[in-house]
Amino acid sequence: MAQKENQNPKESFNWIRREARGPTYISYSELSDRLACSFEFGENGCAASCNYGGELLNMSATDKEQGIIFAHGNFESTYYASLARAQRHDGGKATFGLGIAVNQDPLHTAASPNENSRDSRLELGQMTERGCFNYRWPYNEYALLLHEKKDSGPKEIGTCARVSFVKDGILYQVIRLEKECRPEANIYHYVPWSVKVALAVGGPINFAAFNTEDSSTHLRVSKGLASQLEIRVSQLSGDKYDPLCLEWPDNKDNESTAEGPCYTFADLPDGKRPLTLIAEFRLRKVDGKSPSWPETPTSAQIYDHLGVYPYSRMATGVMWETIFLKREQESNYFSELPEANLVGRCVEKILAVDLVPTAFKNNDNLEFEEMESLTLVSNLFLRPSINLESFLYVTHFHVLCSKDTSPESSSNEGSDGMDEAQLHLIAPNAPKIESYHYEAKSAWNRTEVIENTVSWQMDRLQESIERSVAYLARAFIQPGTQANLSPFTSTMSQSNYYYVMMTLWYVVKRCDPFEFAWKWVETDGMKSWPSDDCLLAHCLPPDYLLPKDKEKEKVAFLKWYHYTSVWNLCVRKKRNLLPKAWKVKNLDMKVNLLERDARRVAAAKLSGCQPYSAEDEILDRLGFLAEPLNAEYWKRRAGSVASLTVRRILDRDFTRYIRPGRYSDGEPGQTCGPWEIYALCHHSRLLVENYQTIYIPEWGGLSYPVLGENKYGLLSIGSNKCSSFHLARSLSKRPSLG
Structure with a gap:
């Protein structure tokens, strides 16, 4: 039997085993000493988020009317609460995916002819592996523990692996319990494997919908929202799936258990055969209809869908x-x-x-x-x-x-x-x-x-x-x-x-x-679309409106790039990609004036010698967009926006500490979110390596300008040329100029 499984890893979910995952699996175990984080995955609008331990925190689905509908566990949708839940191994009431029941006390109060027949002694130990398949689908593996006696400690008898994915609008979670498959563990080989396992799924869930009317939350959170989360759990038995009955715990003293998780039980197979369970989650609006569930995919179908085959x-x-x-x-x-x-x-x-x-x-x-x-x-x-x-x-x-x-x-x-x-x-x-x-x-x-x-x-x-x-x-x-x-x-x-x-x-x-076939260009009547009767015309600030002081520099670049883009889209030789109404009179002169203003802003920023702030990173990134957008009329001008940006970054001191985002009492000033912007400060210095001039004596004193966003592979994927950063380390040979 074991030989047959090894010969065909696609069958019976044998591809989940540690020795059969193959090169399409990417392990994150080497990063276990870094900060814990969540993992988001999805397909075609149906997405989910799991915590560090692989438990479900959030789920989303598309809706024609509201755009997106959401379901998330019992936690506040604040930054602190979301971060705290994402970094945990055990989410508790904040998660609603399938897993071995953590709190099994309500199970013993359930009415049953024989309580021993429903007694579960399995629990999860430490997480032994974390990774994903093809950078898309999360995978987690835990040590499986058994309490043989009430007065004895837990003993490790195997592993519990979980892989999550989305297929055809349904979220799936596959759990595989396997005995004696972790060689580095001190496993008790003589512990009986024929026991029951208690599983929990669901829990208190909040529903929400995408909202563009409230800028503070963008979400309408309501338990009474007309949405529902449907769950189905099955056990693999040979080549078929046997549905498992989901039960509410019988605890009449606590009415809140009506929102708690559902429980189900599964029998472990005899011998060393693994136990495989699959849970299906479907999020949709309540519309009076009850669509049938699609057929649960087989192991081979999931194997192909995840791209496990190298x-x-x-x-x-x-x-x-x-x-x-x-x-x-x-x-x-x-x-x-x-x-x-x-x-x-x-x-x-x-x-x-x-x-x-x-x-x-x-x-x-x-x-x-x-x-x-x-x-x-x-x-x-x-x-x-x-x-x-x-x-x-x-x-x-x-x-x-x-x-x-x-x-x-x-x-x-x-x-x-x-x-x-x-x-x-x-x-x-x-x-x-x-x-x-x-x-x-x-x-x-x-x-x-x-x-x-x-x-x-x-x-x-x-x-x-x-x-x-x-x-x-x-x-x-x-x-x-x-x-x-x-x-x-x-x-x-x-x-x-x-x-x-x-x-x-x-x-x-x-x-x-x-x-590309630009479909909006082929639309009937596109050339006659008015430029003042569209959403963009109503949202753009008028040219005579002066921006606020802290946005003057940013708006100068954005306005220049905007009108440059409009001008280029209107005067392309092949075909006009914008309606004729966008090509206003003297648009080219307006672009030249805006280019002059933006260059003056960049020069003033360079000569101002002001200490660096986090907002300068946004301005630097805008300065590097001049060449990709083909915005500068004189590309080889010494005072180009790109060259001024490079000089300003080279004169900047390195960031030595991160501000906590607040000022002391009585200190004036506005705070900005430090984490994302300060974390990206290295991005500008990497771009400088692509734009600055390199002087290499071994090349006969050649001063070679590294211009262009994709010249030496810093932004290139799969480039066979070394970046200038690498050239500074090793000048053994002259790279191809390409």
């Missing part, structure tokens, strides 16, 4: 590791925190969680259409909002990833793609590939395996970019439309609406090779 097209974990391994070998540089884990996780988190499908309706229509567009929702489970500023930087990140993992670039000489010779560097003993008759037994010997994954990832990135830009065009430029997810309109956040045109122009400029 040769699968969804094996992005193997893809990112291969790309960064090649760069590490050529640059002779290895980071303590592998950048593959950072980049891969960021891409998956944005694609699978932050980008949420949206629906639109016109003034003539009473119902929302299908959810064909994507919008970026920041902090999905903690005061979510449509953040237009993040929209630009996230799209910028996706464009870089899609460009440098493009399969077309791999066929060009000197490109960043992977050819057969480069794959041979990873596997020196691999035979030469002869694709016309050779069938490889390993992914390292076959280029098509990696290219298949890259092509799939490219399709995901390009689709997300195209659908996100379609949201901006329909929500802000097309008149008479209403989105179920729209940004909160306020005079305090008006400057963020400048990012709409900036994002549109950046994507159009950088994504020409992809030949």
Whole structure:
């Protein structure tokens, strides 16, 4: 039996075993000494968040009318409460996922012919493993303890593994109890395995909906909201699932238990066979209907959906590791925190969680259409909002990833793609590939395996970019439309609406090779859309309105970039991507004047010699956008915005401490959120390495300007060129200028 399971890991959830997880599994155990954090995952608008121990804290689902509906455990939706729950192993009443019951006292009061038949002696010990599959789906493993006698201590008899994922709008949790599978543990081999296990699921749950009318919370939290969370638990028995009956604990003295968790019991199999349980969660509005549950996926179907097979097209974990391994070998540089884990996780988190499908309706229509567009929702489970500023930087990140993992670039000489010779560097003993008759037994010997994954990832990135830009065009430029997810309109956040045109122009400029079909351009009557009867026209501050003192510098850059983007979108040679009404008279002169004002702001900031503050980081990031947006008319001017920004950053002293975010009594001034901004202070210094001039005597005194956001791989994914930071460490050879 064991031999058969090892030969086919897809069956009976054998792929969850420690020796069968494979290279698509990424372990975070080496980071166990760092701060504990939550893990967010999802797919196509259905998302969830689990705490450090893998227990469910939040869940979301899409809704045509309200955009997003939420369900979260019994805790306050404040920053402190959310952070405290996210860092725990055991969430208690704050979690509602499937797990071994922690508090089993109510079970003994339940009416039963034989109390011993319902006695559970299993509990979880320490967490022994934490990671994820393909940077998407969380995985946790705990030691499984048994209380053999009431007066004896717990004994470790096995492990309890949990993997969570989303498929077709349903959230799944798979739990596998296995005996004697942790060699490093002091396991008591003669403890009987045939005992019952008590499981708990559900609990006090608060429901909420996305709200754009309240800028303080963005959530309407109400237990009486017309939403419901449906739960189903089954036990794997051979090749079938046996449904388990969920029971409320019989505790009439405490009425609050009606909101408490439900309990169920499962029998452990004889011998050493594992016990596998699967829980299904469905969040939806109460509409009087009772849709049937979809068929529970099998082990093989889940195996394919998660991309556990290393040769699968969804094996992005193997893809990112291969790309960064090649760069590490050529640059002779290895980071303590592998950048593959950072980049891969960021891409998956944005694609699978932050980008949420949206629906639109016109003034003539009473119902929302299908959810064909994507919008970026920041902090999905903690005061979510449509953040237009993040929209630009996230799209910028996706464009870089899609460009440098493009399969077309791999066929060009000197490109960043992977050819057969480069794959041979990873596997020196691999035979030469002869694709016309050779069938490889390993992914390292076959280029098509990696290219298949890259092509799939490219399709995901390009689709997300195209659908996100379609949201901006329909929500802000097309008149008479209403989105179920729209940004909160306020005079305090008006400057963020400048990012709409900036994002549109950046994507159009950088994504020409992809030949996107801009659907809003093909809409009937697009050329006659008025520029003063759309959401963007009502949200942008008028030009004659003077910004506040603390926003003058920021608004000078944003206004320049906004009108530069409008001008570029209107005068493109191929086709006009904006309605004719946006091309106003003397727009080019206005852009030149705004460019002059922005350059003066950058020069004044440099000569002011003011001490650095956290708000300067935002201004620095704006200064580096001049080149990607093609905003400066004279690119080689000595006083360019990029060069002034570089000089200001080089003169800056390093951040030596973090302000607690408050002033002492009687000290004037405003505080800012220190954590995110101060944590990103290193970002500007990394960009400086791409923009400053390097003088290298070994090259005959060549002064080589490193211009461009993607020149030496600092922002490039899979670049075969060393960054200037690496050049400063090792100048053994001159890199290709590319």
